[in-house]
Amino acid sequence: MPPSISLPATLITPPLQGACDVVVVNYNAGEFLRACVESAFAAGASTVIVVDNNSRDCSLATVEQCHKVDDSLIIVRNASNLGFAAACNIGTRYSAAPHILFLNPDTVLSSDALGGLIDTLNSSPSIGMVGGFLCNPDGSEQPGGRRVFPTPQRALLRAFGLSRLTRFFPAAFADFLLHKDPVPAGPVEVDAISGACMLVKREAMDMVGLWDEGYFLHCEDLDWCMRFGHSGWKIMFVPCARITHEVGVCSRNRPYFVEWHKHLGMLRFYRKFFRHRYPILLWGGVVLAVWFRFSLVVARHAVRQLRRSAEARKHA
Structure with missing residues (x-):
C-alpha cells in the first residue's frame, strides 16, 4: 500500500551544490522527533524529510505544531x-x-555538526560516507559510531563477554566496536559507522544502490557500509561532529520484537558477506550461536520484566 503523503508528490527543485537534505525515519519517537527536526534545520539542512512508519503517538503532531x-x-x-x-x-x-543525511529521530545535531560532516565528505572524491561522534546525554561516546566489521567470530566474542580479554590478547579477542579507543584528533577512515547518523554523497549512493530492504531493523547500516567499501568508497568518522543520541527511544517498548529482527538481521548480514568463507558445519554453528544468543537476550528481558512487575506490586 503506497504511503500517505502530506505534500503533493512533486519533485523538489535541485538545490545548491553544498546543500544537504535530512531523512528521519520515525516510529513513536514522541517529543524527541521535534528536537531532532529543529536541530537539523538549525544545523543548516535544506529539507527535512520525515518518513513515519505508522506511529500511534503525538510525534508528528508536535512537529507540525512548530514547523509548517x-x-x-x-x-x-x-x-x-x-x-x-x-x-x-x-x-x-x-x-x-x-548530500543526504540519514538521522535517527532520537538524535540532536550540534550546531556545527552538519558543516563538519559535509566538509569531510567533500574533502576527497573517494569519500562516500561519513558519520559523527555519537554521544550519550552526559557527553560520553556511544558504541557503534565507529567500528570494524563484526565478523561472526568478533560478534560471538562480544556476545559472550570474551571481548573483555582484548587488553590481554588483542589479536585473538579484538572487539569490533572502537568507542573505547582514544578519540582521534581529526577525521579517520573506518570500516563502518552507525545508521543513527550517516551522511552520504548522492553519486556514491547512485553507484552502490539504496538500502537493502531485506532488513527490517538492525544491521542494514552495516550492510550499506560493506557495500560502499566493496565499491571503493571510503567511510570516515568525524570526531568534531557531535550528535547526542538517546538510544532506543523508538524500540524500548517492544524488546522482543526488536531482538527478533536484530538477530534476523545478523544472519542476513553474515549470509550475504561471510557465508562463502565457512564450511557448512561451521556455518551451522554460527546460525545456532546467533539463536542461542537470542534466547539468552529474551530470557534477560523476561527476568527484568518479572522484577519490575514484582516491584510494582510491592509498592501498589
Missing part, C-alpha cells in the same frame, strides 16, 4: 511499519540534494 509542512519540511506517512531500510529509501526519493 512546506518545501523545507516533508512528512511521508506510511500506512504500516515498513521497517527502517524501506523507509530510508522512501525518504531518499523525495530528495534531490547532493
Whole structure:
C-alpha cells in the first residue's frame, strides 16, 4: 500500500551544490522527533524529510505544531511499519540534494555538526560516507559510531563477554566496536559507522544502490557500509561532529520484537558477506550461536520484566 503523503508528490527543485537534505525515519519517537527536526534545520539542512512508519503517538503532531509542512519540511506517512531500510529509501526519493543525511529521530545535531560532516565528505572524491561522534546525554561516546566489521567470530566474542580479554590478547579477542579507543584528533577512515547518523554523497549512493530492504531493523547500516567499501568508497568518522543520541527511544517498548529482527538481521548480514568463507558445519554453528544468543537476550528481558512487575506490586 503506497504511503500517505502530506505534500503533493512533486519533485523538489535541485538545490545548491553544498546543500544537504535530512531523512528521519520515525516510529513513536514522541517529543524527541521535534528536537531532532529543529536541530537539523538549525544545523543548516535544506529539507527535512520525515518518513513515519505508522506511529500511534503525538510525534508528528508536535512537529507540525512548530514547523509548517512546506518545501523545507516533508512528512511521508506510511500506512504500516515498513521497517527502517524501506523507509530510508522512501525518504531518499523525495530528495534531490547532493548530500543526504540519514538521522535517527532520537538524535540532536550540534550546531556545527552538519558543516563538519559535509566538509569531510567533500574533502576527497573517494569519500562516500561519513558519520559523527555519537554521544550519550552526559557527553560520553556511544558504541557503534565507529567500528570494524563484526565478523561472526568478533560478534560471538562480544556476545559472550570474551571481548573483555582484548587488553590481554588483542589479536585473538579484538572487539569490533572502537568507542573505547582514544578519540582521534581529526577525521579517520573506518570500516563502518552507525545508521543513527550517516551522511552520504548522492553519486556514491547512485553507484552502490539504496538500502537493502531485506532488513527490517538492525544491521542494514552495516550492510550499506560493506557495500560502499566493496565499491571503493571510503567511510570516515568525524570526531568534531557531535550528535547526542538517546538510544532506543523508538524500540524500548517492544524488546522482543526488536531482538527478533536484530538477530534476523545478523544472519542476513553474515549470509550475504561471510557465508562463502565457512564450511557448512561451521556455518551451522554460527546460525545456532546467533539463536542461542537470542534466547539468552529474551530470557534477560523476561527476568527484568518479572522484577519490575514484582516491584510494582510491592509498592501498589
